[in-house]
Amino acid sequence: MNKALLILFVLLPLFIRAQVTGSNQAVFQIGNLPEQQPSDRSNLYNQLNLQANWQNIQLVLRAESYAVDDRRKYNNISQKLLRYSYNGFTVQIGNFYEMFGRGSLLRMYEIPGTVYEDTGTRQRYGFYRDIEGLNLRYEKNGWDVSAVYGRPLDLIIPPAYGREQRRSRLVQGVQALYNVSPLWRPGLVYLRSDANKQSTSYWGALSEGRAEMFDYYLEYNQQQGFDPLREGTPYALYGAFNFYLDAVALSLEYKDYKKFTLGFNEPPPTVKEHSFTLLNRSTHSPEPNSETGFQLEALFNVGDFNTVTLNASRAVNQIAGFEAVFYEYYADLQYFFYETWQGKAFVDYSQDELLGETERYTAGFQVEGGITALWGLALEIQLQQLKRRFTPVDVVANQLFSLSLSRAPDFSVAFLLERSNDPIEIYNNDTIIYWPALLVNYQMDSHTSFNLFYGRRRGGNACTGGICYRVLPFNGLELQITTRI
Numbered sequence: 005m006n007k008a009l010l011i012l013f014v015l016l017p018l019f020i021r022a023q024v025t026g027s028n029q030a031v032f033q034i035g036n037l038p039e040q041q042p043s044d045r046s047n048l049y050n051q052l053n054l055q056a057n058w059q060n061i062q063l064v065l066r067a068e069s070y071a072v073d074d075r076r077k078y079n080n081i082s083q084k085l086l087r088y089s090y091n092g093f094t095v096q097i098g099n100f101y102e103m104f105g106r107g108s109l110l111r112m113y114e115i116p117g118t119v120y121e122d123t124g125t126r127q128r129y130g131f132y133r134d135i136e137g138l139n140l141r142y143e144k145n146g147w148d149v150s151a152v153y154g155r156p157l158d159l160i161i162p163p164a165y166g167r168e169q170r171r172s173r174l175v176q177g178v179q180a181l182y183n184v185s186p187l188w189r190p191g192l193v194y195l196r197s198d199a200n201k202q203s204t205s206y207w208g209a210l211s212e213g214r215a216e217m218f219d220y221y222l223e224y225n226q227q228q229g230f231d232p233l234r235e236g237t238p239y240a241l242y243g244a245f246n247f248y249l250d251a252v253a254l255s256l257e258y259k260d261y262k263k264f265t266l267g268f269n270e271p272p273p274t275v276k277e278h279s280f281t282l283l284n285r286s287t288h289s290p291e292p293n294s295e296t297g298f299q300l301e302a303l304f305n306v307g308d309f310n311t312v313t314l315n316a317s318r319a320v321n322q323i324a325g326f327e328a329v330f331y332e333y334y335a336d337l338q339y340f341f342y343e344t345w346q347g348k349a350f351v352d353y354s355q356d357e358l359l360g361e362t363e364r365y366t367a368g369f370q371v372e373g374g375i376t377a378l379w380g381l382a383l384e385i386q387l388q389q390l391k392r393r394f395t396p397v398d399v400v401a402n403q404l405f406s407l408s409l410s411r412a413p414d415f416s417v418a419f420l421l422e423r424s425n426d427p428i429e430i431y432n433n434d435t436i437i438y439w440p441a442l443l444v445n446y447q448m449d450s451h452t453s454f455n456l457f458y459g460r461r462r463g464g465n466a467c468t469g470g471i472c473y474r475v476l477p478f479n480g481l482e483l484q485i486t487t488r489i
Contacts, residue, residue, distance in 0.1 A: 022058035026489040035480010092144030108240040122162040238263035328357035345373030364390035
């Protein structure tokens with residue numbers, strides 16, 4: 005804590021002279037995991053972000069704290085960054101985000117507003133993965149060159165384990181891109197990783213470009229010292245092609261990953277990321293150690309901003325001699341009617357043998373619109389059934405119902421109910437489990453908003469921006485206050 009105060013004292017003159025902006029997120033909980041005691045366990049997570057801009061200099065600070073009645077509470081300045089930019093050249097010292105290519109070799113990221121909770125320690129902290137070190141970047145005259153040196157954060161390891169374990173790996177690398185023409189922008193990548201007294205090097209190449217009716221992207225990375233695309237070579241191959249017409253858009257993605265789980269990368273998943281809860285919870289999580297597959301999507305504009313989307317994806321994993329197949333076929337219709345109303349309906353059929361799930365059918369719809377000039381109504385229903393190996397029920401069935409009422413521009417209230425007969429979720433002698441919840445949102449002014457959750461939250465997989473993570477179940481009350489400075 006004394007170190008944090010010293011940093012703030014040294015940088016205080018810059019904050020006084022600079023234009024300062026920021027935000028604060030406070031999340032208070034009283035409740036617990038199902039069947040855990042005490043049932044009224046309370047905790048408070050707070051994240052303060054400050055950004056000071058003065059001429060060509062930018063300073064960023066993030067402070068996180070977790071207050072709970074046990075030894076796992078903490079107060080940290082978790083990010084500090086000094087950025088200087090001039091004439092196409094940028095220097096970043098501290099905690100920064102960077103991505104080489106589409107992330108197959110290196111990807112840092114943040115999911116703003118998401119608070120991650122560790123299963124073992126129950127510590128809560130911001131969901132991000134950054135690098136602590138130095139970043140040099142040059143963007144001018146068609147060149148885009150970025151060099152990194154530092155220690156990436158392993159966000160799965162909670163703050164309780166300390167910096168040495170959370171940042172045990174050193175990475176150093178460079179990516180160079182040159183814009184030859186709109187149709188061709190090639191690039192080369194090199195990266196070295198040092199961990200456990202061992203060094204491993206990787207190299208890669210990429211190419212991208214666009215024309216009036218299409219764009220493409222191709223990337224290949226592999227571990228140095230192996231023959232390209234040979235059996236046993238750790239590599240990641242990814243390609244994407246998009247084609248556009250007036251009323252039609254087509255996209256195709258392909259992936260081939262072998263032994264490429266590095267701890268600081270996140271290869272493109274090439275599966276559709278859904279906004280519907282039941283589908284999002286069932287999103288296939290790629291396994292870069294052994295996965296090949298593709299995704300094909302077509303979007304049709306059927307007039308007046310109404311659209312039809314068709315999507316097909318497939319992935320094959322080889323694990324210990326076993327071939328696990330994932331596939332998904334999805335279709336939706338988005339339709340505007342009665343001027344202020346819109347609806348969206350979808351159907352989906354999939355299987356994911358990594359999860360032991362087959363014959364997974366999901367369907368649903370949502371409709372929303374205005375009932376007066378200020379008040380609006382939204383209704384959503386989702387249904388899912390699937391078969392799972394070694395489950396005592398023949399068919400696992402999940403249902404979701406949501407009804408919300410909103411008043412523009414500052415208030416909404418929603419009732420959410422989920423229902424399931426999934427034996428994995430049932431922790432007593434019941435055959436059905438329910439998750440009822442009340443959600444209230446209030447925008448007090450342009451700077452402050454309140455979000456209240458009360459009830460039971462179902463845990464499971466959640467995916468945002470190609471990043472999937474585990475959400476723990478929760479029974480109780482949660483209040484989130486977000487303030488912008």
